[in-house]
Amino acid sequence: MACLYSRRRSSAAWLVLLCVVFLPIEPLLRAASATPHGAEVLNYRIEWRLIHAGNARLVWAPVRSDQTESWHANLHVESAGLVSALFKVEDNYSAVLNNSFCVESSLLTSQQGLRARETKITFDSTRRKAEYVEKDLKKSTVIRSSEVGIPACVYDVIGGLYRLRAMRLAPGQSSALAVSDGKKTAHVRVEAQQREQVTTPAGVFQAVRHEAFLFNDVIYSRSGRVLIWLTDDDRRLPVQIVVRLQFPIGAITLRLEKEEKT
Secondary structure, eight states: OHHHHHHHHHHHHHHHTTOOOOOOOSOHHHHHHTSOSSOEEEEEEEEETTEEEEEEEEEEEEEEOSSOEEEEEEEEEEEOHHHHHHSOEEEEEEEEEOTTSOEEEEEEEEEETTEEEEEEEEEETTTTEEEEEEEETTTTEEEEEEEEEOOSSOBOHHHHHHHHHHHOOOTTOEEEEEEEOSSOEEEEEEEEEEEEEEEETTEEEEEEEEEEOOTTTTSSSSOEEEEEEEESSSSOOEEEEEEEEOTTTOEEEEEEEEEEOO
């Protein structure tokens, strides 16, 4: 039973791995210049307790019109190997962001074992409200519906990661910004800690380790840590992400496996 419980909770934690939302302090043009202008596709191998537990694919692409530029992001997470045989997981998350990386809407479709859920969040910057609706797709019922206050600009899991890449925090520096999961809004601190060499299936990288303080009753009530390694170069590529939770889950690690060229 403990193992099954761990797998259920770990599937939710995989989305937390990219919940790294921070820091719009420098001018927008400088921030935008440090992030990809074209489509970017990153593939990750997910490891849990030293076994291959799943795969994640992150797609980031610009959406341009005559007057505005916005962004569309997709994250696909699926279980693999023994974990998939015991408890199959397939999650699809998408988000629409404005040209400042502030989230406008997000949609999560989650298949976990026999459970099928859909979570839609609409972020209204004019009203400064986030509307959260979670549905049971098998029963066609609304499980939860709520509305919370948000700042005029708030970040989701993906937009926050790309903002972090743009900030170029040096070891010893830190910053913070408002983050919302649609149910709760909080100011989250992130700090750049130290330079380290990271080995992943995609290669060996010189990187800066960052820590995002999302747990311990900030956004998430459970105790834990989120660590992100960004390459120590102009791209600031996220090559490794680790979520460390208490027993029985432990550490969940994403390592960059492949970058697709577009």
